[in-house]
Amino acid sequence: MSAALLIDILLWGSVLGVGLIAFRRGPPVFKASLREGSMDFINIVPRIALGVIGSGYIAAIIPQEVITGWLGPDSGWLGVATAVLAGAATPGGPVIGFSIGTVALKSGGGVPQVVAYVVAWALFAFQRVILWEIPFMPARFVWFRCAVSVPFPFVAAAIAMLIGKP
Amino acid sequence: MRKPIGWSTIIIAILVAVSAVLVWRRDGADGVLDILTHDLSLFGGILPRVLAGCLLGAFISEILPHEKVSRSLGPKSGLMGLLIGTAFGAILPGGPFTAYPVASALLAVGADFGATIAMVVSWTLIGYGRAVAWEIPIMGTDFTLWRIVISLPLPVLAGALGRFVYVRLYPKPLAKDDEN
Numbered sequence: 424m425s426a427a428l429l430i431d432i433l434l435w436g437s438v439l440g441v442g443l444i445a446f447r448r449g450p451p452v453f454k455a456s457l458r459e460g461s462m463d464f465i466n467i468v469p470r471i472a473l474g475v476i477g478s479g480y481i482a483a484i485i486p487q488e489v490i491t492g493w494l495g496p497d498s499g500w501l502g503v504a505t506a507v508l509a510g511a512a513t514p515g516g517p518v519i520g521f522s523i524g525t526v527a528l529k530s531g532g533g534v535p536q537v538v539a540y541v542v543a544w545a546l547f548a549f550q551r552v553i554l555w556e557i558p559f560m561p562a563r564f565v566w567f568r569c570a571v572s573v574p575f576p577f578v579a580a581a582i583a584m585l586i587g588k589p
Numbered sequence: 590m591r592k593p594i595g596w597s598t599i600i601i602a603i604l605v606a607v608s609a610v611l612v613w614r615r616d617g618a619d620g621v622l623d624i625l626t627h628d629l630s631l632f633g634g635i636l637p638r639v640l641a642g643c644l645l646g647a648f649i650s651e652i653l654p655h656e657k658v659s660r661s662l663g664p665k666s667g668l669m670g671l672l673i674g675t676a677f678g679a680i681l682p683g684g685p686f687t688a689y690p691v692a693s694a695l696l697a698v699g700a701d702f703g704a705t706i707a708m709v710v711s712w713t714l715i716g717y718g719r720a721v722a723w724e725i726p727i728m729g730t731d732f733t734l735w736r737i738v739i740s741l742p743l744p745v746l747a748g749a750l751g752r753f754v755y756v757r758l759y760p761k762p763l764a765k766d767d768e769n
Binding site: 445452456471472474478481484522545553564570574585 | 595596597598601602605609611612620623625626628629631632635637639642643644645647648649650651652682685686687689692693696697702705706709711713714719720722723724725730736739743746747751754755
C-alpha cells in the first residue's frame with residue numbers, strides 16, 4: 424500500500440469519525456457543519472489555486488544553487504543567519520529541503536547551521552506558508568506565528584553548539 | 590474562516606505575477622505553460638484532501654466543547670495549555686491539510702494564539718509524520734532524532750513568546766479574528 428493511499432484512508436477515516444460524532448449530536452448539527460465545511464472549501468479553493476500555481480512560478484525563479492551556496496562551510500552566527508534565510512527561501516517539498524540539508528552536511532556545512540536550516544525550513548518554508556497555512560488560517564495568525572518563530576532556528580543552533588554533534 | 594480576498598492574498602498574487610513574468614522572459618511562453626500544466630495537475634490532486642481538511646475542521650469545531658477548549662487552551666491556560674498544544678501537535682496525524690484546518694478550528698472555539706502557535710510549531714518540528722516519511726530516509730536516523738531532541742523545547746517557548754507578545758500588542762480581546 425502506498426503512503427499516499429494510507430494518508431487518504433487516515434484522513435477520510437478521521438473525517439468519517441468526527442462526522443459520526445456530529446451526526447449523533449443530531450442531524451441539524453451534522454448538516455450545519457457539513458454546510459460550514461463546504462463553504463470553507465469553496466472559499467479556500469481560489470487561495471489554494473493561487474498558492475499551488477503561484478508557488479511553482481516563485482520556485483522557478485529561485486535557483487537551487489543559490490540555496491545550496493548559502494549553506495556552505497561558512498561557520499559561526501553569520502552562517503546560521505544565512506541558513507535561516509535559505510530555509511525560508513527553499514522551494515519545493517520535504518524531499519528538496521532535506522536533500523539540501525544532507526548535501527550541506529556531506530560537503531562540510533556546520534552541524535548547527537544545518538540544524539538551523541532544517542528548523543527554519545520547517546517553520547517558514549514559503550511554499551508551505553503560501554499554499555497551506557495562509558489559505559486555512561486567519562492571516563493575522565500566520566504573520567504573528569511567523570514573527571514570533573524567528574528566534575527559534577537560532578535557539579536550535581545554539582543548543583546544537585552546546586550539546587555537540589549527533 | 591476568512592474572507593476570500595485580503596491583503597495577504599493580494600501580496601501573494603503580486604509576487605506570483607512578478608515571478609511568472611520573470612519566468613516568461615527567461616523561458617518564454619512554453620516555460621510559463623509547462624509550470625502551469627504541472628501545477629494544475631498538482632492542484633487537482635490535492636483538492637480532495639483540501640475538502641477533507643475543511644470538513645474535518647468544521648466537524649471538530651462543532652463537536653468540541655467550547656468552554657473546555659477555552660479553559661485548557663485559552664489565554665489563561667498557562668504552561669499547561671502550551672504543553673497540551675505541543676502534545677496535540679506532536680501526535681496529530683496527516684499533513685498540512687489536517688494540521689491547519691484543525692488549528693484553525695481550535696482558534697475558532699477558544700484556543701488562544703499562544704496555544705495554537707505551540708500546536709502548529711510542534712506539528713512542524715516534532716510531529717512524527719514528516720520525520721518518518723521524509724527526514725529519516727533522507728537525513729538519517731541519528732540526525733533526525735538528534736534534531737527532534739533539540740527541537741523539543743521550542744514549541745512551548747514559541748507559544749510562550751506568542752502569548753507574551755500578543756497580550757501586549759492587543760490588550761483588549763478583538764471581537765473577530767480576521768484578516769487585516
